[in-house]
Structures are given as structure tokens and as C-alpha cells.
Amino acid sequence: MKTLRVTTEAFQGADGIDAFREIFGREILGIEIDPLDGHPLDINLTLRSLPGVAMAAGTLSPMRNRHTSALLDNDDVVLVVMQNGVGEVSQYGRVATVNEGEAVLTANGAEATFIGRTATRVINLRLSRSLLSSHVAEIDDLVARPIPRDNRVLQFLAGYATMLNDQAALATPDLRNMVASHLHDMAALLLGGSGGRGAHEQGLRAVRLRAIKEHIRARIGHHDLTLANVARSQQISESYLRQLLADGGTTFTDFVLAGRLARAHRMLIDPGHADRSISAVAFEAGFGDLSYFNRTFRRRYGATPTDVRMGAPRADGE
Incomplete structure (x- = not known):
């Protein structure tokens, strides 16, 4: 799994910040970065890449990031999860305020602006439009429309994204492909919003079960692999874990x-x-x-x- 740390720590003075904005801003992130209201530029992000998925997670000082026409190079979509702070996204003539715990979808194929009004902590998930489009109709209609923090799929997706921090669990290509596929499944569920509440709940249970099985498979040789540990890692109760496995026709011990x-x-x-x-x-x-x-x-x-x-x-x- 490819990993890159993006930070302003080593870039000092006006010349250093200009170099950072060129190398990491324009060439790597594809954005114009401007500090907001005199705040010093302070960026600390970890970028991770999986098949069809890229994640940037970390902290940003107050700033304005612009995805300009000169920097457009793909039509993927990016799900921005605001873990802390407040941001504002402008795209397709829509303006969305994104509060702590909320999320918003943006499109890489069109000009956009993100303003961090405060210091923020974010998770940005870059997802393949082609993989999502077969499950989500009219993706662009969902851009710049906030997703509320109490959305259960969003909560699960944000928690699951932290699996990308576990290098050992993603040591093989098969596991990386499974996690990338799983992230797209969850994003499709989050953005789809069709089929009614029953279908929504069923989809959430399905992606949870996949996450549980992937977690167990990745640690199958560990002697401390217990139902309690797996439930804790997935942030669910032991009884709910047993129920999900039973729905899949197995038990924890048998699996x-x-x-x-x-x-x-x-x-x-x-x-x-x-x-x-x-x-x-x-x-x-x-x-x-x-x-x-x-x-x-x-x-x-x-x-x-x-x-x-x-x-x-x-x-x-x-």
C-alpha cells in the first residue's frame, strides 16, 4: 500500500511555502492552496492509495483550496468527512456548509472551492466514479449537499476508513482489493438513498458483515483473536456481531x-x-x-x- 506524508513542517519562510504549494498543492493534490485571513499555513496529511481508492487524512489550518480548470485531470469523486471544525464547499453553483461530523461529496472533474473556516481535521476519500455510477444514479446531483452526522452509514464509513492506517492488515493485494471494494460499496450505500428504510438497513448489515469477515481473515493466525476483540474493533456489541454472523449462516467459532x-x-x-x-x-x-x-x-x-x-x-x- 502506497503511503505519503504531506506536511508543511520542513518548509519554512515565504520561499518554502511557495515550494510546498507548487509541489504538494498543484502537482500532488491538484489544488491551489491559500492561507485564510493571515493564518500561517499548517498542513499535516497522510495520503494512502488502494486500488481505485485514495485517502487523505489529517489536519489543516484555516485555508482556501481551489480546484481550478488548469488542474482538472480526472472525473473521480471525493467524499470529504469533517471530523473536526467547519468547512464550506462551493461547486456546480451550490454552496454547502459542512459542520463537525458531517460529510459532503465533491467532483474532481469540475472547478470547486473548499474553505476551512477553522482549523479542521478531515478524511478525504477519492473514489472511482465508474465503480460508483452503476449503483448511484446522477452522482453529480449529490455534489455539495451535506450528509448529516447522524447518518449510520457515514458513521460506519468514517470508522472503517481507519483500517487504512493498519498496514499489517492490508499486507496482501487480495486484502487491499477487498477493502477498496468494500469502501465503494459503503459509499454507494451512503449516496444511493433508494429502496426504502428496509433496504437501507439490509445494505448496512451486509457491509458490516463484510468488514467483520475481512477483519477476521486478516488476523486469522493471531492467538488473541476473540469475539470480544473483533466486536470492539468494529465498535459493535458482541451480541450484534453474533447476529450478523448468524445472518451469514455461520458462527464466530465456525468461521x-x-x-x-x-x-x-x-x-x-x-x-x-x-x-x-x-x-x-x-x-x-x-x-x-x-x-x-x-x-x-x-x-x-x-x-x-x-x-x-x-x-x-x-x-x-x-
Whole structure:
């Protein structure tokens, strides 16, 4: 996962700020940056990139950011989540005040202005228009229209975006693709607003369940993986977590066991892990009891771990 920190800390004096505005403002962020009302320019953002998704999260001093015609280079959309402070977005002839906890959609393909009236903390999610357009009709009609802070999908989306801070959980391309897809699903749910309350609730439960399963899969080998820890990480109750998994036709114990057995099986048939003992494979897959591992593995695959390993291709081709 590509990560870049954007900060004014190393840029001092008028020449330094001008260099920052050129390099990070125009070339990287694609905006004209102007301090507001004499406030010194103070920017501290972390940029992260996933397939089809980019996120900028951090703090901004009061400023005016302009997306001018000369800087237009794509037609993606950006969801601005105002974690702290107050901002104002102007685009398509509409002006929207965005208060703390609210969000607003902007379009990269048209001129726009963002004014941070106060020091702000924001999460900006750049999303693929093409991926959203098949689920959300008339996206541009939703631009510069505030999304209230009590919107449950917005609350969940803002919390879920912090997963991008967990480099270990996103260490593989498959996980990065899943998270990027999940972010687009949540954004589509947030922006769609069709189907009535029942469909809205059903969609929210579906994206929550996907987030839970992704979280568990990313930590399947951790020996401290418990229902309580997962519920806490997802900011939901343990009973709600059990209910969501039940809706998906499984339980926490069964889902974790299946994931750990699958991980052990992959290791046993991988010549690159041939030097590991069966007990080491079991431990790395998340099992603490070797006899339990052997018993459940044989029940799942109809063979012992040793049988599976002996039947796997050898690294030397023999």
C-alpha cells in the first residue's frame, strides 16, 4: 500500500511555502492552496492509495483550496468527512456548509472551492466514479449537499476508513482489493438513498458483515483473536456481531476454525513451508492445541496433516 506524508513542517519562510504549494498543492493534490485571513499555513496529511481508492487524512489550518480548470485531470469523486471544525464547499453553483461530523461529496472533474473556516481535521476519500455510477444514479446531483452526522452509514464509513492506517492488515493485494471494494460499496450505500428504510438497513448489515469477515481473515493466525476483540474493533456489541454472523449462516467459532484450517492446508501443500513441523504449521495458523488441530483437520479434509503434506508436490519436483 502506497503511503505519503504531506506536511508543511520542513518548509519554512515565504520561499518554502511557495515550494510546498507548487509541489504538494498543484502537482500532488491538484489544488491551489491559500492561507485564510493571515493564518500561517499548517498542513499535516497522510495520503494512502488502494486500488481505485485514495485517502487523505489529517489536519489543516484555516485555508482556501481551489480546484481550478488548469488542474482538472480526472472525473473521480471525493467524499470529504469533517471530523473536526467547519468547512464550506462551493461547486456546480451550490454552496454547502459542512459542520463537525458531517460529510459532503465533491467532483474532481469540475472547478470547486473548499474553505476551512477553522482549523479542521478531515478524511478525504477519492473514489472511482465508474465503480460508483452503476449503483448511484446522477452522482453529480449529490455534489455539495451535506450528509448529516447522524447518518449510520457515514458513521460506519468514517470508522472503517481507519483500517487504512493498519498496514499489517492490508499486507496482501487480495486484502487491499477487498477493502477498496468494500469502501465503494459503503459509499454507494451512503449516496444511493433508494429502496426504502428496509433496504437501507439490509445494505448496512451486509457491509458490516463484510468488514467483520475481512477483519477476521486478516488476523486469522493471531492467538488473541476473540469475539470480544473483533466486536470492539468494529465498535459493535458482541451480541450484534453474533447476529450478523448468524445472518451469514455461520458462527464466530465456525468461521475462525474454517479460516485457520484453510490456512494450515495452504501451508501444508506449499513447498515453501516444507521445513516447518506440523506443530509449527498449526501454531502459525492460530491453533494452540495440537490434538484439536489434528482432529478438526482430519474431519474437514478426510486426511491427516501428514497425509496432506506427503501428497503435496515436492519443491524439487520429485
